[in-house]
Amino acid sequence: MKIILLGCPGAGKGTQAEGLVKKYGLTHLSTGDLFRAEIAKGSPLGQKVQDYMKRGTLVPDEVVVEVVAAKLDDISGGWLLDGFPRTLPQAQALDGYLKSNQVKIDAVLYLAMEEDTVVSRLSGRRSCAKCKAVYNVATKPPKTEGKCDGCGGDLMQREDDKEATIRKRMMVFNDLTQPLVTFYKTECPFHEVDGSGSPGEVGEKLFAILDKVQETQKA
Ligand code: AP5
16 A cells, blocks of 8 residues: 555554554655654754754755655555654655656545644654654653663654744645645545554554555455
């Protein structure tokens, strides 16, 4: 399956992607994770994108599109896109890429969320510096404060998870990414899910949608 996971910052895209890629055997392509890994390596791409990410603004479309197209070329089976596309030009570029490769999107999953819930979620997010596991001081605390349950690594707060930057990211989302909801409602099989339930509740709703997509494909 080819899936796009849409949602504002903190909607739970990364959290849900983990379960979805496992259950349906998909490759997870998160542009945010990819850029953070490049920044950590100090690569030329990392240096190019780090100021945009720190400020909560978007990396230029041409940079993102080139990186994603190269990654998609390397994936042989199904995939799930998380954090891409994020602007209309990115969606149009993806559309062109898919058409030229005769590939269709099976589902666009949109996690709908209220801004205030998102700010409190993101302020509480902590990620393991070593294995990248994601925690939340309010909803998913580690057993030992500041340490990863899995590998014992230090838990860090993302630089763009400070309240002022979160608000900026939400503004950017409302201006540039929200219009994709209208775009995909007309272009692809589109499913809106309330992202405010527990991770398990949201996950069950997404599984139910994708199970149906799979059944239809088999029929
Ligand atoms: P990116 O890394 O994609 O960040 P984002 O879209 O802002 O999304 P987040 O990772 O903040 O949130 P999420 O929805 O994954 O939530 P999560 O599951 O972690 O992008 C970062 C930056 O990179 C951008 O600002 C931009 O600069 C650049 N960039 C990336 N892609 C780009 C593109 N295509 N074009 C241009 N620039 C791009 O959950 C958040 C927290 O909530 C966690 O603590 C989690 O434990 C908790 N949580 C999750 N679900 C629940 C739940 N149901 N109930 C309670 N708590 C929950």
